[in-house]
Structure formats: C-alpha cells, structure tokens
Amino acid sequence: MIPAASALARAGHEVLVACVPQLVEEFTSAGLKAVAALPDQAECWAEITDTGHDQVIKVVVGQRLLARGYPELRKVAAWFEPDLVLRDGMEFCGCLVAEQLGIPHVAAPSGAVNTLAPAAIAPLLNERRAEFGLDVQDDPLAIYRYGRIDSLPPRYSFAARGIPRAVAYRQPEASDRCEPLPSWITELDPGKPLVYGAIGVALPTAAASRDGGKASTIPADPVRALAALVGALSELDCTAVVSTGGVSFPRAGVPPHVRLVEHIAQPLLLQTVQLFVTHGGYNSVREAVRAGVPMVVAPLFGDQLDNARKVAELGLGEQATAPSEIAAACRKVLGSSENLARARHAQRELLALPPVDEVARRLALLASAR
Structure with missing residues (x-):
C-alpha cells in the first residue's frame, strides 16, 4: 500500500490512509497522512479455530469486524470526500463505503485474499450490505468491478481461479x-x-x-x-x-x-x-x-x-x-x-x-x- 499511495501523492493527489491504530506511525513515517479508522482484527482472529478459507472469510467479511469498521470509515469518508478507494485486498469496509458513495474501488495485493474465491465471499458480504442498507450484488466479482492491482506478473500470479486479471506493476526496490x-x-x-x-x-x-x-x-x-x-x-x-x-x-x-x-x-x-x-x-x-x-x-x-x-x-x-x-x-x-x-x-x-x-x-x- 505504501508504494501505491506514495506514487499518488507524488503525482499531486491528496491521499489519506485509513488503517488500524498500530499502523498509523508506519504510514506517517513514510510521509503519508494517516488516520486510525479501522478496528484491530486481533480479537476476531483469536476466536477462530483454524485459518482455512471458510474461517478467513468469516473474519474478513464477518459482522463483528465490519459492523465496527464500516461506520467509522464512513465518518472519515464524509469529511475527506474521496474520489476513489484503494483498499487492501482483505479489507472490505473500504469496498462497502465506496459502494455507498458511488465511487470506484480498487483492490491492492494481499496474500490471503489471493486464495479466496469471490463466490465464497459474496453471501456473507451481501449480508453486510443488507445490514448497512446497501444494494445486494448478484455478481460475486463486484468486489473487483473497477479492477485490481498486483506486484507479480500475470504469468506468475498467485490469485485463485475466477479472480480477474490485475494491472501488474513493479514495486520499488525495498x-x-x-x-x-x-x-x-x-x-x-x-x-x-x-x-x-x-x-x-x-x-x-x-x-x-x-x-x-x-x-x-x-x-x-x-x-x-x-x-x-x-x-x-x-x-x-x-x-x-x-x-x-x-x-x-x-x-x-x-x-x-x-x-x-x-x-x-x-x-x-x-x-x-x-x-x-x-x-x-x-x-x-x-x-x-x-x-x-x-x-x-x-x-x-x-x-x-x-x-x-x-x-x-x-x-x-x-x-x-x-x-x-x-x-x-x-x-x-x-x-x-x-x-x-x-x-x-x-x-x-x-x-x-x-x-x-x-x-x-x-x-x-x-x-x-x-
């Protein structure tokens, strides 16, 4: 996220990173504006018995996590007024806020989400949409409607079958x-x-x-x-x-x-x-x-x-x-x-x-x- 956000800032765009409290300093030390607006997921992960696909989905689009994160992120979006949301692939509050605002949302590369089939995510995510008064989406690929980015070439993509091809880029040399x-x-x-x-x-x-x-x-x-x-x-x-x-x-x-x-x-x-x-x-x-x-x-x-x-x-x-x-x-x-x-x-x-x-x-x- 830091390379992409920094590139947007270098191009003259106003960038705000909304993240969990413990990552604010990581982004601000990289010269980016950041605000604590998402809940720490640790408690949610502590309750699951394994890290298989079904359990991961229950956390990342679960009621406990999104019911806390979505309202807080909406407050941030209300005063920042973004034109686009670039979200971590496992972070779905940003996806729902973008849908509520009617603006594009793009997924950045994230390890676990590469392995999750969109069709498996869709039912629980639609439950959250209904709870928040958003339109339920029939297409599981709605989470990638505006695209996704990745830092591995397409031939060597680690994305699961059914996930749309990404715009791939070369991350700056760490x-x-x-x-x-x-x-x-x-x-x-x-x-x-x-x-x-x-x-x-x-x-x-x-x-x-x-x-x-x-x-x-x-x-x-x-x-x-x-x-x-x-x-x-x-x-x-x-x-x-x-x-x-x-x-x-x-x-x-x-x-x-x-x-x-x-x-x-x-x-x-x-x-x-x-x-x-x-x-x-x-x-x-x-x-x-x-x-x-x-x-x-x-x-x-x-x-x-x-x-x-x-x-x-x-x-x-x-x-x-x-x-x-x-x-x-x-x-x-x-x-x-x-x-x-x-x-x-x-x-x-x-x-x-x-x-x-x-x-x-x-x-x-x-x-x-x-």
Missing part, C-alpha cells in the same frame, strides 16, 4: 531502504551454496503480541517452526543464514554452518543466495521472485499453504508439507537447473513490469472518469 548486510556475510565460504531461511513476520509478531499481553492468536509455534528449519539446514552441505524474527531460540546444538540472526535485510540477502527456505508469505514470495531465487516453501497457516502449492505448480521451487520433507526438498531445488531457470524467468517478467507511478496514473484516470 533493498534501497535497507541497512547494508553485515560484514561477516563476506567471510562465508564461497565454495558452498548459500541458503537463507526465515519464518516471516506474521508469526513472530503474533507471538510478541501474545507475550506482551495483547489479544492474539498464534496459528503455529514459532519455536517449533524454527527448530524444523534449523534441523533441515543442519543436514545440508551448505552455508545457511536463518532469521528468527526476534523469536527466542536456543543456540545450543546449532552447527557452525548455520548462522542465526534476529533480523537481516531480506531483500538484499536474497540477491546473494542460491535458495530461500520460507513459510510462504506473499511478501516473501514476491521478494524471492524479484531476486530470481528458487524457493522451498514449508507452509504453516493461512495463504501459505496455497502459496506453497503455487510455487511448486509454477516451477519456482518445491513445497515441503511436513518438517521431515524440508531437507530433501532443499537438495532437490539446489540440484535443479529447471527451478533456477524458472525463477530467473519470473524475475525477468517482474522487472519488465511498469513502475508503480503508472498505476497511480491509471487510478487517477479512473477517479476522474467516474
């Missing part, structure tokens, strides 16, 4: 804003493949929220996930770097060729590795495609399971459906010229996409033509 890689990276053995492993951001963040006394659900045990990752990389003849995401993990027994770090500049590091072992979050997948790096995806929850299957289907790497499969999947990808070739092809297609400023131009045209 590594430009990263701290440099640590100096010890240069001392790693160049004669062995360099493998990077990480468990992403969502799981450590949820664990930190729980440990801080905030309402949060932990869809998987981050320590067990790290143990499986470290254990698999310990079996390989490689040099490995594993990011713990700040999760406390015992160093005892970790072999010398596996280096643990709390955090590292992932976009930069991906440019230097032969393999990325990930749990398959959408941002991590996109960054791997940007770097042209094959993946082994060991999914834990949510859209990660769908993303893992898609990575294997597209030839970008392998999926490991159980911890015991990670090491074998890594050996297979490291020995595969096909996975590397496909990863590099996906990289070329991504780098050939237009910049995000082209998306801003199209959004402005859509807003002015309404």
Whole structure:
C-alpha cells in the first residue's frame, strides 16, 4: 500500500490512509497522512479455530469486524470526500463505503485474499450490505468491478481461479531502504551454496503480541517452526543464514554452518543466495521472485499453504508439507537447473513490469472518469 499511495501523492493527489491504530506511525513515517479508522482484527482472529478459507472469510467479511469498521470509515469518508478507494485486498469496509458513495474501488495485493474465491465471499458480504442498507450484488466479482492491482506478473500470479486479471506493476526496490548486510556475510565460504531461511513476520509478531499481553492468536509455534528449519539446514552441505524474527531460540546444538540472526535485510540477502527456505508469505514470495531465487516453501497457516502449492505448480521451487520433507526438498531445488531457470524467468517478467507511478496514473484516470 505504501508504494501505491506514495506514487499518488507524488503525482499531486491528496491521499489519506485509513488503517488500524498500530499502523498509523508506519504510514506517517513514510510521509503519508494517516488516520486510525479501522478496528484491530486481533480479537476476531483469536476466536477462530483454524485459518482455512471458510474461517478467513468469516473474519474478513464477518459482522463483528465490519459492523465496527464500516461506520467509522464512513465518518472519515464524509469529511475527506474521496474520489476513489484503494483498499487492501482483505479489507472490505473500504469496498462497502465506496459502494455507498458511488465511487470506484480498487483492490491492492494481499496474500490471503489471493486464495479466496469471490463466490465464497459474496453471501456473507451481501449480508453486510443488507445490514448497512446497501444494494445486494448478484455478481460475486463486484468486489473487483473497477479492477485490481498486483506486484507479480500475470504469468506468475498467485490469485485463485475466477479472480480477474490485475494491472501488474513493479514495486520499488525495498533493498534501497535497507541497512547494508553485515560484514561477516563476506567471510562465508564461497565454495558452498548459500541458503537463507526465515519464518516471516506474521508469526513472530503474533507471538510478541501474545507475550506482551495483547489479544492474539498464534496459528503455529514459532519455536517449533524454527527448530524444523534449523534441523533441515543442519543436514545440508551448505552455508545457511536463518532469521528468527526476534523469536527466542536456543543456540545450543546449532552447527557452525548455520548462522542465526534476529533480523537481516531480506531483500538484499536474497540477491546473494542460491535458495530461500520460507513459510510462504506473499511478501516473501514476491521478494524471492524479484531476486530470481528458487524457493522451498514449508507452509504453516493461512495463504501459505496455497502459496506453497503455487510455487511448486509454477516451477519456482518445491513445497515441503511436513518438517521431515524440508531437507530433501532443499537438495532437490539446489540440484535443479529447471527451478533456477524458472525463477530467473519470473524475475525477468517482474522487472519488465511498469513502475508503480503508472498505476497511480491509471487510478487517477479512473477517479476522474467516474
């Protein structure tokens, strides 16, 4: 959302980001105006028993979440008077407010929503429309009536079947804003493949929220996930770097060729590795495609399971459906010229996409033509 909103602001448009309270500072530090107008979803997620498609839909278009978010967002829209709503793909309050105002709404890329069939979302969303006095929509694709944008090329889209093709763009290189890689990276053995492993951001963040006394659900045990990752990389003849995401993990027994770090500049590091072992979050997948790096995806929850299957289907790497499969999947990808070739092809297609400023131009045209 930040690259697209910043491109609109650079083009001279007035931009306001409505978000959950804990993200206001993230947007304002990027030079954008932001207001807390959406409820924290943590309590809603804490009540579900799993992160399958049906449960995700019950949260993102559920009565509890939208009944709180829709009225607050309407208040913001009443004084801001937007001409267009650019919404996160999983955020449906913005969709309903745009329908109420009669203005275009466009979905920005979001991991889990890529896997959700519009026809499965439509019944519950129509219940919310009826509650708020809005017209019920017969077409499930009404949520994409004005289009969607994505940061992966169409041939390598992770969107579920039935979701309309997006206007794809090349996100600005995140590594430009990263701290440099640590100096010890240069001392790693160049004669062995360099493998990077990480468990992403969502799981450590949820664990930190729980440990801080905030309402949060932990869809998987981050320590067990790290143990499986470290254990698999310990079996390989490689040099490995594993990011713990700040999760406390015992160093005892970790072999010398596996280096643990709390955090590292992932976009930069991906440019230097032969393999990325990930749990398959959408941002991590996109960054791997940007770097042209094959993946082994060991999914834990949510859209990660769908993303893992898609990575294997597209030839970008392998999926490991159980911890015991990670090491074998890594050996297979490291020995595969096909996975590397496909990863590099996906990289070329991504780098050939237009910049995000082209998306801003199209959004402005859509807003002015309404």
